[in-house]
Amino acid sequence: MTIEQEKKNPSLTKQEIQNRFYEIYRSDISIEEFEAWLYTAVDIEEVYGTEFHFKLLDINYKAKYSRYELIEIIFTEIPFGRREQERIKGLLDRIVLVDECFISFMKQLYEEYCEGYGFLEPLDFIYIVEVVDFLNDTNQTRWFEKIIKNKRTTLADIQSRSANEARRILDLMEIGTIRITGEYEYIDNRKRGHEGSFRNETFLEKIKKLICLIK
Secondary structure, X not given: OOHHHHXXXXXXXXXXXXXXXXHHHOOOOOHHHHHHHHOOOOHHHHHHOHHHHHHHHHOOOOOOOHHHHHHHHHOOOOOHHHHHHHHHHHHHHHHHOXXXXXXXXXXXXXXXXXXXXXXXXXXXXXXXXXXXXXXOOOOOOHHHHHHOOOOOOOHHHHHHHHHHHHHHHHHHHHOOOEEEEEOOEEEEOOOOOOOOOOOOOOHHHHHHHHHHHHO
16 A cells, blocks of 8 residues: 555554555655655554654654664564565565566575675575576676586576575575574574585685686
């Protein structure tokens, strides 16, 4: 439900209120949009109580650090870690199911890895070494072709390996071995040496090895 739709239908569920909090937490909406929505979202008081609602209304949303003050308040009520976990699991599910937008979802997971979700590293490696190579022409990716010994990797092969890695990560998340606690914050309880196919080396070490293969 958009902000405009909510204005027309002011009766909000707890889930809809949490969705809006989650959007400001992830900066999907501006602080100005959130403030405008807040004054129409009268159900917040009923769902979370008068004190919580007053704290939100008491914020000076024109202040430089108002967003951080807001996040500190809503963090006490909203399970952001669980929401983030479900979001990432949703992306991984798309890889397992070999969604028709497979490459787009792989790129998105690569970006999530770069932002801080290090446990996605096996998929990141597949993306930069194989998916990028698949997308670019021979001249642009000659060094990648040397790595795979000039054998053109088919998209089906890439999808299969990616699905296996995504399924393994999902299994670890399901049993709580990997648990997201906040935005780009997570706990990984795996012992060193069991983190996955590529987790024994740092990203920089892997790149150095790739470069050595080209020489």
